[in-house]
Amino acid sequence: MKRINRLLLFALVFTLIFSTTVFAAVKPPELIGKAAISVDIDTKEIIYTKNIDNKMYPASITKLITALLLAENKKSTDNLTYTASAKAQPAFSYNLNIHPVAVGDTMSADNVMDGLLLYSGNDIAYMIADNVGGNEVNFAKMMNAEAAKLGMKGSHFITPNGLDDKNDQHFTTPYDLTILGRAAYKNDRVRESMAKKTSKIKSTNGPEAIVENRNKLLGVDGNIGGKTGYTIKAGRCLVSIYERNGRHIIGVVMNSENDPKDTKVFEDMQKLIDWSYAAKKDVLVKKDTVVKTISSSYKVIPFIGPERIVNIPLESKEDVTSYTNDVKPETIVSAKGINPWKLSKDTSVGTLDYKQRDSQKSYKLYPMISKSTLIKDNIVIYSIVGILLVVVLALIVLLISSIRRRKNRGGRRMSFKRR
Incomplete structure (x- = not known):
């Protein structure tokens, strides 16, 4: 029991010393x-x-x-x-x-x-x-x-x-x-x-x-x-x-x-x-979290339509950091000309520019969704279109088959009359 108490006391003292050290390190002079x-x-x-x-x-x-x-x-x-x-x-x-x-x-x-x-x-x-x-x-x-x-x-x-x-x-x-x-x-x-x-x-x-x-x-x-x-x-x-x-x-x-x-x-x-x-710098925006969400229009069926809107959350693959002080920073997010059908989580589509007076750093922004998201969002439409295509193709096949049968019957009748 005494040994356990000594360990607890040591842990408490260590924690207090460590906490004091950390506090002293971050306190401004x-x-x-x-x-x-x-x-x-x-x-x-x-x-x-x-x-x-x-x-x-x-x-x-x-x-x-x-x-x-x-x-x-x-x-x-x-x-x-x-x-x-x-x-x-x-x-x-x-x-x-x-x-x-x-x-x-x-x-x-x-x-x-x-x-x-x-x-x-x-x-x-x-x-x-x-x-x-x-x-x-x-x-x-x-x-x-x-x-x-x-x-x-x-x-x-x-x-x-x-x-x-x-x-x-x-x-x-x-x-x-x-x-x-x-x-x-x-x-x-x-x-x-x-x-x-x-x-x-x-x-x-x-x-x-x-x-x-x-x-x-x-x-x-x-x-x-x-x-x-x-x-x-x-x-x-x-x-x-x-x-x-x-x-x-x-x-x-x-x-x-x-x-x-x-x-x-x-x-x-x-x-x-x-x-x-x-x-140490403070983390203003953690990596792999949403920096900004932008909206972009796209056609459900490329070049044809209908047109829909997709919300694209953007993330940085590194922490956005800065020292804490009295100077208010300026942040600018730029993301233009995005083609939703070309979205890839590994391809940058914009930047976050962090500026504080003469200091400026640019962070690449990546979409948190890819073009596969568009397919999932419109799976019902694609299913209906797929069914319609199958039906149309089936009708075309039946039509072609019917025409061929008629031609074959007509040919046999002509041969019978000649005989």
Whole structure:
């Protein structure tokens, strides 16, 4: 009896532990940041959402779009000239915090890229703006054109470095930053720069300096790049890109706490990414169940009639799945030009397109009935038609037989008269 009680107690404890583990795995993370999102880079599926369409200040994350424009307009070996507007920028700047740079001095585009993305130099961003766009105003137009091309519908940029103390019209959304982050990751030069922990850079007349990446998570648990940001209005912001077991996820945390040690936004990101990799999709429609029933007309006897209507239930041979979040998906079922007489349970007759923002997956739909169903549904008619055909054929045979007998009798009479 004691042994049985011990087994029951063990089973109860095991169940409680297991249940707690499962609950902890599915519970969304509690983040300090006022907005956050995670997206699967490869499939574009949204995993986690928190105020993802709120207009917010991106601070130095802005420099990702500045970096893209640099990569698209200057070769890595091109030299860029240090300008007066770059010199006028506040800390953090290469000129003020690393080494003074004279107006007119030059830097290679590769050094400029690293100074922008690793050290996050405010002056380096203006250096790019002046060399690529001619001035800050023209470069802002290029930034907004680039954002529109990428599909960033909730963004507007004014400055190349993201400083927002003098304006309220430099903004974006967490969702838009996932689009920008994906574009940055796909650009070889931007991706390679983001992945560096340190870099040696210099101006033509200055000493060589080592700059360190401000992304504290780089190289930790699969973090392969990203961009930090901070202003008083924006709070602590972070975009991070991860690769674990061949799967890529981008996370965005905005307006997190500005703590003295600058750790909270990185802790937020770690929670977000760990949860996102562990998150499981919900089954919206189970495979081999009715997705939609459509009606189609057909002729009971092909080419002749009469005409009837058949209801055709459609199914997917795989589960329709999605992550649960705040973004309402769009589902479209397409099935046109179906010939009921050609129905086969193994031949697709339509699709279910599941769309959630930039993510879209198409599922093939198959009929749950075949043409044999039509025959079963109309067996009485076919039986009657079959009987009628048999009767008609019998009458025809009898008629032919009767005609032949008459001819034979007529022939015998003629022969008798001749005799």
